[in-house]
Amino acid sequence: MTAVPLSDDIALRIGLAARILPEIGVARLLRVLDSALGLPPTADTLERLRLRDLRQGADGALADLEPERLKDALAILRGEVGDTQPPPLPEPYVEGELPGSIRVACASDSGEQLDGHFGAARRFLVYQVSTAEIRLIEVREIDDGRAEDDRNSYRAGLIADCQLLYVASIGGPAAAKVVKVDVHPIRLGAGGEIREHLRALQDVLAGHAPPWLAKVMRQGVAPAGGAA
Known part of the structure:
Protein backbone atom coordinates (compact mmCIF):
# COMPACT_ATOMS: atom_id res chain seq x y z
CA MET A 1 0.00 0.00 0.00
CA ARG A 78 -14.05 7.85 16.11
CA GLY A 79 -12.28 10.24 18.46
CA GLU A 80 -14.36 9.30 21.49
CA VAL A 81 -11.23 8.58 23.52
CA GLY A 82 -9.33 11.81 23.94
CA ASP A 83 -6.42 13.18 25.93
CA THR A 84 -7.34 16.82 26.22
CA GLN A 85 -6.08 17.21 29.79
CA PRO A 86 -3.05 15.75 31.57
CA PRO A 87 -3.68 13.52 34.57
CA PRO A 88 -3.82 15.19 38.00
CA LEU A 89 -0.88 14.94 40.37
CA PRO A 90 -1.07 12.27 43.09
CA GLU A 91 -1.35 13.34 46.72
CA PRO A 92 0.92 12.08 49.51
CA TYR A 93 -0.32 8.94 51.20
CA VAL A 94 1.12 6.69 53.89
CA GLU A 95 -0.32 3.19 54.20
CA GLY A 96 -2.90 3.02 56.98
CA GLU A 97 -3.35 6.79 57.06
CA LEU A 98 -7.06 6.56 56.21
CA PRO A 99 -8.58 3.89 58.50
CA GLY A 100 -11.55 2.05 57.04
CA SER A 101 -10.74 3.19 53.51
CA ILE A 102 -10.86 1.20 50.30
CA ARG A 103 -8.83 1.56 47.10
CA VAL A 104 -10.58 2.39 43.85
CA ALA A 105 -9.07 2.32 40.35
CA CYS A 106 -10.71 4.55 37.74
CA ALA A 107 -10.09 4.14 34.01
CA SER A 108 -9.37 7.57 32.55
CA ASP A 109 -8.10 9.22 29.39
CA SER A 110 -8.41 12.90 30.24
CA GLY A 111 -7.89 14.83 33.45
CA GLU A 112 -9.99 13.42 36.28
CA GLN A 113 -12.75 12.15 34.01
CA LEU A 114 -14.20 8.66 34.13
CA ASP A 115 -13.99 8.26 30.36
CA GLY A 116 -11.84 5.16 29.91
CA HIS A 117 -12.77 1.90 28.18
CA PHE A 118 -11.00 -0.90 30.05
CA GLY A 119 -9.21 -2.20 26.97
CA ALA A 120 -8.24 1.22 25.65
CA ALA A 121 -7.81 3.53 28.66
CA ARG A 122 -4.44 5.19 28.85
CA ARG A 123 -4.20 5.22 32.62
CA PHE A 124 -5.75 4.13 35.90
CA LEU A 125 -6.21 6.82 38.54
CA VAL A 126 -6.03 5.12 41.94
CA TYR A 127 -7.85 6.65 44.90
CA GLN A 128 -7.96 5.89 48.60
CA VAL A 129 -11.55 6.51 49.73
CA SER A 130 -12.84 6.73 53.28
CA THR A 131 -16.07 8.19 54.61
CA ALA A 132 -14.21 11.43 55.34
CA GLU A 133 -11.72 11.80 52.48
CA ILE A 134 -10.98 11.06 48.84
CA ARG A 135 -7.30 11.02 48.00
CA LEU A 136 -5.65 10.35 44.63
CA ILE A 137 -2.61 8.27 45.55
CA GLU A 138 -1.28 7.10 42.16
CA VAL A 139 -1.52 7.62 38.42
CA ARG A 140 -0.71 4.32 36.69
CA GLU A 141 0.09 4.77 33.02
CA ILE A 142 -0.67 1.78 30.79
CA ASP A 143 1.84 0.33 28.34
CA ASP A 144 0.23 -2.50 26.38
CA GLY A 145 3.63 -3.30 24.90
CA ARG A 146 4.30 -5.08 28.19
CA ALA A 147 1.16 -7.21 27.95
CA GLU A 148 2.73 -10.19 26.15
CA ASP A 149 -0.18 -12.42 25.07
CA ASP A 150 -3.01 -11.20 27.31
CA ARG A 151 -3.80 -7.50 27.49
CA ASN A 152 -6.73 -7.98 29.85
CA SER A 153 -4.63 -9.87 32.39
CA TYR A 154 -1.89 -7.23 32.15
CA ARG A 155 -4.34 -4.42 32.79
CA ALA A 156 -6.04 -6.31 35.61
CA GLY A 157 -2.64 -6.86 37.18
CA LEU A 158 -2.02 -3.13 37.28
CA ILE A 159 -4.94 -2.70 39.68
CA ALA A 160 -4.73 -5.95 41.63
CA ASP A 161 -4.18 -4.09 44.91
CA CYS A 162 -7.50 -2.25 44.51
CA GLN A 163 -10.94 -3.37 45.63
CA LEU A 164 -13.11 -1.57 43.08
CA LEU A 165 -12.72 -0.61 39.42
CA TYR A 166 -14.80 2.21 37.96
CA VAL A 167 -14.85 2.12 34.18
CA ALA A 168 -16.93 3.61 31.38
CA SER A 169 -17.02 0.33 29.45
CA ILE A 170 -15.75 -3.22 29.90
CA GLY A 171 -16.47 -6.46 28.09
CA GLY A 172 -17.35 -9.79 29.70
CA PRO A 173 -13.97 -11.54 29.26
CA ALA A 174 -12.12 -8.47 30.53
CA ALA A 175 -14.44 -8.21 33.54
CA ALA A 176 -13.70 -11.87 34.33
CA LYS A 177 -9.97 -11.10 34.41
CA VAL A 178 -10.61 -8.21 36.81
CA VAL A 179 -12.74 -10.38 39.09
CA LYS A 180 -10.02 -13.03 39.03
CA VAL A 181 -7.66 -10.63 40.83
CA ASP A 182 -10.37 -9.92 43.44
CA VAL A 183 -11.35 -6.52 42.08
CA HIS A 184 -15.04 -5.68 41.68
CA PRO A 185 -15.69 -3.91 38.33
CA ILE A 186 -18.42 -1.26 38.17
CA ARG A 187 -19.46 0.03 34.76
CA LEU A 188 -20.62 3.67 34.71
CA GLY A 189 -21.44 4.27 31.08
CA ALA A 190 -22.39 7.91 31.56
CA GLY A 191 -18.84 8.74 32.68
CA GLY A 192 -18.39 12.17 34.24
CA GLU A 193 -16.25 13.54 37.04
CA ILE A 194 -14.54 10.79 38.99
CA ARG A 195 -14.85 12.57 42.31
CA GLU A 196 -18.62 12.84 41.92
CA HIS A 197 -18.83 9.06 41.70
CA LEU A 198 -16.46 8.67 44.64
CA ARG A 199 -18.54 11.05 46.76
CA ALA A 200 -21.52 8.82 46.05
CA LEU A 201 -19.40 5.88 47.16
CA GLN A 202 -18.62 7.73 50.39
CA ASP A 203 -22.33 7.94 51.11
CA VAL A 204 -22.59 4.19 50.66
CA LEU A 205 -19.60 3.58 52.92
CA ALA A 206 -21.13 5.78 55.59
CA GLY A 207 -24.52 4.08 55.42
CA HIS A 208 -25.58 0.49 54.93
CA ALA A 209 -23.10 -0.96 52.47
CA PRO A 210 -24.28 -3.97 50.41
CA PRO A 211 -22.83 -7.29 51.60
CA TRP A 212 -20.15 -7.51 48.89
CA LEU A 213 -18.86 -4.02 49.72
CA ALA A 214 -19.01 -4.62 53.46
CA LYS A 215 -16.84 -7.68 52.89
CA VAL A 216 -14.35 -5.58 50.90
CA MET A 217 -14.19 -3.03 53.72
CA ARG A 218 -13.46 -5.75 56.28
CA GLN A 219 -10.65 -7.16 54.13
CA GLY A 220 -8.75 -3.87 54.12
CA VAL A 221 -6.27 -2.85 51.44
CA ALA A 222 -2.92 -3.96 50.12
CA PRO A 223 0.13 -1.64 49.99
CA ALA A 224 0.09 1.03 47.29
CA GLY A 225 1.93 0.30 44.05
CA GLY A 226 0.27 -1.88 41.45
CA ALA A 227 1.88 -4.60 39.38
CA ALA A 228 4.18 -3.31 36.66
Whole structure:
Protein backbone atom coordinates (compact mmCIF):
# COMPACT_ATOMS: atom_id res chain seq x y z
CA MET A 1 0.00 0.00 0.00
CA THR A 2 1.35 3.40 -0.91
CA ALA A 3 1.82 6.03 1.79
CA VAL A 4 -1.46 7.60 2.89
CA PRO A 5 -1.42 11.29 3.87
CA LEU A 6 -2.82 11.54 7.39
CA SER A 7 -3.24 14.42 9.78
CA ASP A 8 -1.41 14.11 13.10
CA ASP A 9 -4.71 13.52 14.92
CA ILE A 10 -5.85 10.75 12.57
CA ALA A 11 -2.42 9.11 12.59
CA LEU A 12 -2.52 9.08 16.40
CA ARG A 13 -6.00 7.53 16.43
CA ILE A 14 -4.95 4.79 14.03
CA GLY A 15 -1.74 4.12 15.97
CA LEU A 16 -3.62 3.84 19.28
CA ALA A 17 -6.29 1.59 17.76
CA ALA A 18 -3.60 -0.65 16.31
CA ARG A 19 -2.00 -0.93 19.76
CA ILE A 20 -5.06 -2.72 21.10
CA LEU A 21 -5.26 -4.86 17.95
CA PRO A 22 -1.62 -5.99 17.84
CA GLU A 23 -2.28 -8.97 15.59
CA ILE A 24 -3.63 -6.57 12.95
CA GLY A 25 -1.13 -3.73 12.87
CA VAL A 26 -1.34 -0.32 11.24
CA ALA A 27 -1.02 -1.42 7.61
CA ARG A 28 -3.81 -3.99 7.84
CA LEU A 29 -6.01 -1.59 9.79
CA LEU A 30 -5.58 0.96 7.01
CA ARG A 31 -6.73 -1.67 4.50
CA VAL A 32 -9.84 -2.23 6.62
CA LEU A 33 -10.51 1.51 6.70
CA ASP A 34 -9.93 1.76 2.97
CA SER A 35 -12.46 -1.00 2.37
CA ALA A 36 -15.00 0.53 4.74
CA LEU A 37 -14.56 4.26 4.13
CA GLY A 38 -11.96 4.92 1.47
CA LEU A 39 -8.61 6.63 1.97
CA PRO A 40 -7.42 8.86 3.45
CA PRO A 41 -9.57 8.55 6.58
CA THR A 42 -10.69 11.88 8.01
CA ALA A 43 -12.42 12.95 11.21
CA ASP A 44 -15.71 13.19 9.29
CA THR A 45 -15.51 9.75 7.71
CA LEU A 46 -14.30 8.08 10.91
CA GLU A 47 -17.22 9.58 12.82
CA ARG A 48 -19.52 7.54 10.55
CA LEU A 49 -17.58 4.32 11.17
CA ARG A 50 -19.65 1.52 12.72
CA LEU A 51 -18.74 -1.78 14.33
CA ARG A 52 -20.07 -3.73 11.38
CA ASP A 53 -17.77 -1.71 9.10
CA LEU A 54 -14.76 -2.90 11.05
CA ARG A 55 -15.97 -6.50 11.00
CA GLN A 56 -16.75 -6.50 7.29
CA GLY A 57 -13.89 -4.35 6.01
CA ALA A 58 -11.10 -5.96 3.96
CA ASP A 59 -13.05 -9.19 3.50
CA GLY A 60 -13.71 -9.64 7.22
CA ALA A 61 -10.11 -9.20 8.38
CA LEU A 62 -11.30 -8.30 11.90
CA ALA A 63 -14.39 -10.51 12.03
CA ASP A 64 -12.92 -13.04 14.48
CA LEU A 65 -11.63 -10.59 17.08
CA GLU A 66 -13.30 -10.14 20.47
CA PRO A 67 -16.21 -7.66 20.33
CA GLU A 68 -14.98 -5.64 23.31
CA ARG A 69 -11.62 -5.00 21.65
CA LEU A 70 -13.29 -3.94 18.44
CA LYS A 71 -15.53 -1.57 20.41
CA ASP A 72 -12.50 -0.08 22.11
CA ALA A 73 -10.71 0.37 18.78
CA LEU A 74 -13.85 1.91 17.28
CA ALA A 75 -14.09 4.43 20.13
CA ILE A 76 -10.50 5.50 19.50
CA LEU A 77 -10.92 5.75 15.72
CA ARG A 78 -14.05 7.85 16.11
CA GLY A 79 -12.28 10.24 18.46
CA GLU A 80 -14.36 9.30 21.49
CA VAL A 81 -11.23 8.58 23.52
CA GLY A 82 -9.33 11.81 23.94
CA ASP A 83 -6.42 13.18 25.93
CA THR A 84 -7.34 16.82 26.22
CA GLN A 85 -6.08 17.21 29.79
CA PRO A 86 -3.05 15.75 31.57
CA PRO A 87 -3.68 13.52 34.57
CA PRO A 88 -3.82 15.19 38.00
CA LEU A 89 -0.88 14.94 40.37
CA PRO A 90 -1.07 12.27 43.09
CA GLU A 91 -1.35 13.34 46.72
CA PRO A 92 0.92 12.08 49.51
CA TYR A 93 -0.32 8.94 51.20
CA VAL A 94 1.12 6.69 53.89
CA GLU A 95 -0.32 3.19 54.20
CA GLY A 96 -2.90 3.02 56.98
CA GLU A 97 -3.35 6.79 57.06
CA LEU A 98 -7.06 6.56 56.21
CA PRO A 99 -8.58 3.89 58.50
CA GLY A 100 -11.55 2.05 57.04
CA SER A 101 -10.74 3.19 53.51
CA ILE A 102 -10.86 1.20 50.30
CA ARG A 103 -8.83 1.56 47.10
CA VAL A 104 -10.58 2.39 43.85
CA ALA A 105 -9.07 2.32 40.35
CA CYS A 106 -10.71 4.55 37.74
CA ALA A 107 -10.09 4.14 34.01
CA SER A 108 -9.37 7.57 32.55
CA ASP A 109 -8.10 9.22 29.39
CA SER A 110 -8.41 12.90 30.24
CA GLY A 111 -7.89 14.83 33.45
CA GLU A 112 -9.99 13.42 36.28
CA GLN A 113 -12.75 12.15 34.01
CA LEU A 114 -14.20 8.66 34.13
CA ASP A 115 -13.99 8.26 30.36
CA GLY A 116 -11.84 5.16 29.91
CA HIS A 117 -12.77 1.90 28.18
CA PHE A 118 -11.00 -0.90 30.05
CA GLY A 119 -9.21 -2.20 26.97
CA ALA A 120 -8.24 1.22 25.65
CA ALA A 121 -7.81 3.53 28.66
CA ARG A 122 -4.44 5.19 28.85
CA ARG A 123 -4.20 5.22 32.62
CA PHE A 124 -5.75 4.13 35.90
CA LEU A 125 -6.21 6.82 38.54
CA VAL A 126 -6.03 5.12 41.94
CA TYR A 127 -7.85 6.65 44.90
CA GLN A 128 -7.96 5.89 48.60
CA VAL A 129 -11.55 6.51 49.73
CA SER A 130 -12.84 6.73 53.28
CA THR A 131 -16.07 8.19 54.61
CA ALA A 132 -14.21 11.43 55.34
CA GLU A 133 -11.72 11.80 52.48
CA ILE A 134 -10.98 11.06 48.84
CA ARG A 135 -7.30 11.02 48.00
CA LEU A 136 -5.65 10.35 44.63
CA ILE A 137 -2.61 8.27 45.55
CA GLU A 138 -1.28 7.10 42.16
CA VAL A 139 -1.52 7.62 38.42
CA ARG A 140 -0.71 4.32 36.69
CA GLU A 141 0.09 4.77 33.02
CA ILE A 142 -0.67 1.78 30.79
CA ASP A 143 1.84 0.33 28.34
CA ASP A 144 0.23 -2.50 26.38
CA GLY A 145 3.63 -3.30 24.90
CA ARG A 146 4.30 -5.08 28.19
CA ALA A 147 1.16 -7.21 27.95
CA GLU A 148 2.73 -10.19 26.15
CA ASP A 149 -0.18 -12.42 25.07
CA ASP A 150 -3.01 -11.20 27.31
CA ARG A 151 -3.80 -7.50 27.49
CA ASN A 152 -6.73 -7.98 29.85
CA SER A 153 -4.63 -9.87 32.39
CA TYR A 154 -1.89 -7.23 32.15
CA ARG A 155 -4.34 -4.42 32.79
CA ALA A 156 -6.04 -6.31 35.61
CA GLY A 157 -2.64 -6.86 37.18
CA LEU A 158 -2.02 -3.13 37.28
CA ILE A 159 -4.94 -2.70 39.68
CA ALA A 160 -4.73 -5.95 41.63
CA ASP A 161 -4.18 -4.09 44.91
CA CYS A 162 -7.50 -2.25 44.51
CA GLN A 163 -10.94 -3.37 45.63
CA LEU A 164 -13.11 -1.57 43.08
CA LEU A 165 -12.72 -0.61 39.42
CA TYR A 166 -14.80 2.21 37.96
CA VAL A 167 -14.85 2.12 34.18
CA ALA A 168 -16.93 3.61 31.38
CA SER A 169 -17.02 0.33 29.45
CA ILE A 170 -15.75 -3.22 29.90
CA GLY A 171 -16.47 -6.46 28.09
CA GLY A 172 -17.35 -9.79 29.70
CA PRO A 173 -13.97 -11.54 29.26
CA ALA A 174 -12.12 -8.47 30.53
CA ALA A 175 -14.44 -8.21 33.54
CA ALA A 176 -13.70 -11.87 34.33
CA LYS A 177 -9.97 -11.10 34.41
CA VAL A 178 -10.61 -8.21 36.81
CA VAL A 179 -12.74 -10.38 39.09
CA LYS A 180 -10.02 -13.03 39.03
CA VAL A 181 -7.66 -10.63 40.83
CA ASP A 182 -10.37 -9.92 43.44
CA VAL A 183 -11.35 -6.52 42.08
CA HIS A 184 -15.04 -5.68 41.68
CA PRO A 185 -15.69 -3.91 38.33
CA ILE A 186 -18.42 -1.26 38.17
CA ARG A 187 -19.46 0.03 34.76
CA LEU A 188 -20.62 3.67 34.71
CA GLY A 189 -21.44 4.27 31.08
CA ALA A 190 -22.39 7.91 31.56
CA GLY A 191 -18.84 8.74 32.68
CA GLY A 192 -18.39 12.17 34.24
CA GLU A 193 -16.25 13.54 37.04
CA ILE A 194 -14.54 10.79 38.99
CA ARG A 195 -14.85 12.57 42.31
CA GLU A 196 -18.62 12.84 41.92
CA HIS A 197 -18.83 9.06 41.70
CA LEU A 198 -16.46 8.67 44.64
CA ARG A 199 -18.54 11.05 46.76
CA ALA A 200 -21.52 8.82 46.05
CA LEU A 201 -19.40 5.88 47.16
CA GLN A 202 -18.62 7.73 50.39
CA ASP A 203 -22.33 7.94 51.11
CA VAL A 204 -22.59 4.19 50.66
CA LEU A 205 -19.60 3.58 52.92
CA ALA A 206 -21.13 5.78 55.59
CA GLY A 207 -24.52 4.08 55.42
CA HIS A 208 -25.58 0.49 54.93
CA ALA A 209 -23.10 -0.96 52.47
CA PRO A 210 -24.28 -3.97 50.41
CA PRO A 211 -22.83 -7.29 51.60
CA TRP A 212 -20.15 -7.51 48.89
CA LEU A 213 -18.86 -4.02 49.72
CA ALA A 214 -19.01 -4.62 53.46
CA LYS A 215 -16.84 -7.68 52.89
CA VAL A 216 -14.35 -5.58 50.90
CA MET A 217 -14.19 -3.03 53.72
CA ARG A 218 -13.46 -5.75 56.28
CA GLN A 219 -10.65 -7.16 54.13
CA GLY A 220 -8.75 -3.87 54.12
CA VAL A 221 -6.27 -2.85 51.44
CA ALA A 222 -2.92 -3.96 50.12
CA PRO A 223 0.13 -1.64 49.99
CA ALA A 224 0.09 1.03 47.29
CA GLY A 225 1.93 0.30 44.05
CA GLY A 226 0.27 -1.88 41.45
CA ALA A 227 1.88 -4.60 39.38
CA ALA A 228 4.18 -3.31 36.66
